Amino acid sequence: MNRFKSIVLAVAAALVATAYAVPAPTTSAASASLSIVPNKKYTIEPGRTINDKLTIRNLDAEQPLELTLRVVDFTFTDDGGTPKLLLDENEPQTTWSLKPYLNVPQTVSVPPRESQTVDMSVAMPQGIGGGSYYSAIVYSSGAPDGGNVGLSASGVTLAFVQVPGDVKEDLKLEKFGAYQQASGDNAGGYKYFNTNAPKSLAFTLKNSGNVVEAPVGSISLKHMFGREQIINDVNPNGSLALIGQSRTFVSCIKLKEQEVDFEGQQTQTKTCDDSGLWPGYYSAKLNLFYGQNGNRTQEINSDASFWYLPIWFILVLLALLSVVAFFIWRLVNKVQGKFGGPKVKKKSSRRR
Amino acid sequence: MLLAVFVFVVPAAADMRFQDRGLYMNSTEPGATTFYDVSFRYMSPQPVGSVDMLFCDDPIPYRPCVKPAGLDVSDATLTGQSGETGFTISNKSSNRIVLTRAPSMIGSGNSTYRLSGIKNPTDTNKSFSIRLRSHTSLNASGPQIDFGSVKGQVAQGIVLQTQVPPMLIFCMAEEVEYSCSGTNEEYYSDMGTLSPQSTLTAQSQMAVGTNASGGFAVTANGGPPSAGTNVINALGTPTASVPGTNQFGINLVDNTAPNVGFDPEGEYANAIAAEGYDVPDKYKYRSGDVVAYSSNVSLMKKFTVSYVLNSRADIKPGVYSTTITYIASGRF
Numbered sequence: 200m201n202r203f204k205s206i207v208l209a210v211a212a213a214l215v216a217t218a219y220a221v222p223a224p225t226t227s228a229a230s231a232s233l234s235i236v237p238n239k240k241y242t243i244e245p246g247r248t249i250n251d252k253l254t255i256r257n258l259d260a261e262q263p264l265e266l267t268l269r270v271v272d273f274t275f276t277d278d279g280g281t282p283k284l285l286l287d288e289n290e291p292q293t294t295w296s297l298k299p300y301l302n303v304p305q306t307v308s309v310p311p312r313e314s315q316t317v318d319m320s321v322a323m324p325q326g327i328g329g330g331s332y333y334s335a336i337v338y339s340s341g342a343p344d345g346g347n348v349g350l351s352a353s354g355v356t357l358a359f360v361q362v363p364g365d366v367k368e369d370l371k372l373e374k375f376g377a378y379q380q381a382s383g384d385n386a387g388g389y390k391y392f393n394t395n396a397p398k399s400l401a402f403t404l405k406n407s408g409n410v411v412e413a414p415v416g417s418i419s420l421k422h423m424f425g426r427e428q429i430i431n432d433v434n435p436n437g438s439l440a441l442i443g444q445s446r447t448f449v450s451c452i453k454l455k456e457q458e459v460d461f462e463g464q465q466t467q468t469k470t471c472d473d474s475g476l477w478p479g480y481y482s483a484k485l486n487l488f489y490g491q492n493g494n495r496t497q498e499i500n501s502d503a504s505f506w507y508l509p510i511w512f513i514l515v516l517l518a519l520l521s522v523v524a525f526f527i528w529r530l531v532n533k534v535q536g537k538f539g540g541p542k543v544k545k546k547s548s549r550r551r
Numbered sequence: 552m553l554l555a556v557f558v559f560v561v562p563a564a565a566d567m568r569f570q571d572r573g574l575y576m577n578s579t580e581p582g583a584t585t586f587y588d589v590s591f592r593y594m595s596p597q598p599v600g601s602v603d604m605l606f607c608d609d610p611i612p613y614r615p616c617v618k619p620a621g622l623d624v625s626d627a628t629l630t631g632q633s634g635e636t637g638f639t640i641s642n643k644s645s646n647r648i649v650l651t652r653a654p655s656m657i658g659s660g661n662s663t664y665r666l667s668g669i670k671n672p673t674d675t676n677k678s679f680s681i682r683l684r685s686h687t688s689l690n691a692s693g694p695q696i697d698f699g700s701v702k703g704q705v706a707q708g709i710v711l712q713t714q715v716p717p718m719l720i721f722c723m724a725e726e727v728e729y730s731c732s733g734t735n736e737e738y739y740s741d742m743g744t745l746s747p748q749s750t751l752t753a754q755s756q757m758a759v760g761t762n763a764s765g766g767f768a769v770t771a772n773g774g775p776p777s778a779g780t781n782v783i784n785a786l787g788t789p790t791a792s793v794p795g796t797n798q799f800g801i802n803l804v805d806n807t808a809p810n811v812g813f814d815p816e817g818e819y820a821n822a823i824a825a826e827g828y829d830v831p832d833k834y835k836y837r838s839g840d841v842v843a844y845s846s847n848v849s850l851m852k853k854f855t856v857s858y859v860l861n862s863r864a865d866i867k868p869g870v871y872s873t874t875i876t877y878i879a880s881g882r883f
Contacts, residue, residue, distance in 0.1 A: 231738065232722035232731040237763045237881025242579060242706050258722060258731040280882035281768040281841050335880065347776060347872050348858055349739040350755050352723040355880030361706075381826060411883075415678045415702060417611055431609060436764040436847070437676060439883045449846075459819075459850060462718070466762040468848035470821065488610050488680065488702045493575035493588075496701040498568070 230259030230311065231340045231352040233266070234462075238357040245362060246325035252316045253356065255338065257309035264309040266338045272296045273335045273357070278403060278447040280438055282357060284335055295409075295442050297321070297334035297358055307338070321360055329364025330409040331442065333357065359411065359439075366491055367408040370440065370499065374403040375485050377505040378449055380471070393507045398471040400430065402485055402501070403447045406440040413437050414499070416487035418450060423480040428452065433487070435469055452476070478512040481505050567594040569683055569699035571661055579706040581675055582621055586630065586667040587703075591683060593635060593657040595696045600654035602638065602664075603684040603691035606646040610680035610700035618646040621673030627666045634662025641690060649691045671705050676764075678704040717763035720851065721879035727756045729816065729853050745862040745871065747795040752811040753858040757877055759822065759843065760851035765882040766821065768844040769854075772876045775799040775836060776860065778869025783862060789833035798861040799873075800834025803842060803854045808832045812857030821845040822852040834859050846882065 234256035241249050257264035272293040273282040285293070292298060302320045309315040323332075336356040374389055378401035381387030389401065400418055418430040433450040440446035451471035459468050482504045490496040569591035578585035593599060606624060607616035625645045632638055635658065641651035648666065672679050681703070685696040724734035740753035761767045775785035776799055786800035792809060803824035805814045815824060822845040827835045834857075843854050860871075 234718050234720045237717055237719040260733055282880055347742040349874035351876040353878040354721050357881055461762040466848050486611055490702055495573045
């Protein structure tokens with residue numbers, strides 16, 4: 200009996216010792232490689248619910264992906280398309296928040312190299328006003344233990360809901376003209392005088408309505424000698440002006456479309472190619488349309504102009520002008536020499 | 552004399568734009584057969600005998616008309632009208648409808664025409680337009696009276712298995728594979744002991760790519776390193792590393808002072824380090840800043856983030872640490 204007791208105690212002691220010896224699992228043994236859908240867009244009538252799926256893929260070959268999900272509001276960072284996530288727990292809810300209506304699970308676990316599909320739903324209450332509602336679903340991997348600099352990875356899905364009905368649509372044109380993209384030390388922006396050939400035109404719209412807008416339309420660009428180019432689709436990516444945002448929509452003068460392979464799928468990408476503009480003065484005409492289904496189609500028209508004068512062109516022009524000036528000077532001298540030039544009478548002073 | 556010339560030269564009635572134009576699509580499902588309500592207000596005080604409705608990708612009336620993919624109005628019927636009434640369909644094709652009536656003078660107020668049996672376009676990425684023109688003639692020929700366009704768009708159903716879903720791929724660790732298929736599973740860096748004579752450095756990597764047409768943005772979030780209430784200040788603007796001062800900053804390019812980091816790796820040029828984080832030997836850190844982005848589809852690109860940490864001689868002792876959360880999101 201005593202022997203049995205001692206064996207049991209020894210086994211128990213061994214088990215306890217093992218429990219303490221095995222290091223506690225840390226978040227560093229989890230994956231931080233994920234694939235998610237970047238955005239979701241729905242049209243939902245008041246009183247209706249949409250059930251959908253979120254697919255999350257763990258790209259790590261060895262470690263599981265442990266994610267916590269939460270819904271936060273977002274707005275715009277600047278005049279571009281980067282969302283500003285309102286991550287603080289105490290952040291007040293925005294007027295366009297989808298948080299009260301969007302349901303997602305709190306945690307998701309995805310085994311290595313696998314996908315997990317989770318349910319989500321959006322329930323818009325009866326009587327909710329027409330307009331746009333949007334929030335972001337944040338997928339967070341765990342925070343690490345130790346070190347001076349810990350790393351944590353998160354992905355975000357932007358969710359947009361359009362509620363049909365009478366909406367307030369109000370886009371105002373703030374700027375329109377030639378646009379230089381930022382590169383290196385050169386800040387981007389609208390440029391009237393351009394020494395580098397502009398690759399794009401842009402327009403900035405202020406959205407004072409209660410609905411996100413994706414305007415469509417075209418731009419005609421005319422050179423001083425009559426050569427005309429048309430930009431048929433000024434918003435090929437369907438970019439949005441969020442509520443309250445002054446959004447700059449950049450349109451390539453010459454669009455380069457290319458098929459690329461992304462994760463085994465053919466995808467079309469669009470970039471601005473060299474515009475091939477001639478030096479000189481250009482005028483541009485903008486025709487924009489916007490309006491939600493069942494609401495008025497509204498139109499924005501505007502004109503702009505700009506100069507494209509490359510340095511080489513200015514130097515050639517100066518050289519040509521110098522040559523012309525030189526020949527005029529030579530001609531004037533020749534004429535003066537032939538006809539004796541203007542005769543100036545010497546004034547004689549008389550002494551009294 | 553000049554005034555007389557001006558009066559005679561300016562036409563008595565130029566064509567005008569229809570006002571209060573609108574389109575209601577009863578269903579916005581791609582390819583669905585539904586009814587459209589087309590509304591507008593006639594403007595020019597002239598008799599109207601026909602209205603031409605041309606369905607095109609482009610709303611601009613003088614441009615060549617490209618028929619929206621999948622749209623078919625050849626079976627459309629006029630099932631309702633208000634305002635200016637008495638119209639019937641006299642002519643139609645797959646993307647054109649002509650309404651006609653005995654020419655009569657217009658009144659005031661909006662007019663609406665319900666066209667049933669229209670098959671929606673199928674391209675959810677593109678809006679379409681109905682170019683409207685009114686004429687005195689019965690068959691939409693001759694000079695136009697008023698003109699204008701209305702815009703519509705079909706919306707994507709919830710699940711379309713035949714389409715490639717947009718995806719955003721993101722991974723982050725001390726070292727990552729270019730394709731995100733693996734990492735070294737190290738998510739923190741012990742940078743060593745602070746000293747006023749030297750700069751502590753570390754680096755981490757992230758790879759990101761998307762097939763979404765709007766591109767992606769990666770922001771860095773979190774405070775600078777701190778020990779209790781003592782904080783090593785982050786560099787608010789791109790600044791060179793100076794040992795002996797309190798500095799914390801990052802960038803995403805190859806540096807020589809100190810020797811840390813790499814330039815972004817990947818052939819595809821769409822994804823770039825953001826302004827302020829793209830200058831060699833200059834470091835910056837502001838929580839919430841975009842550190843890398845692409846404004847379009849971007850194949851996988853690997854970024855190496857370099858960290859520098861400097862301290863003054865009189866820094867309070869302690870373990871200075873922070874957690875930086877990199878958030879990858881789509882753009883809108």
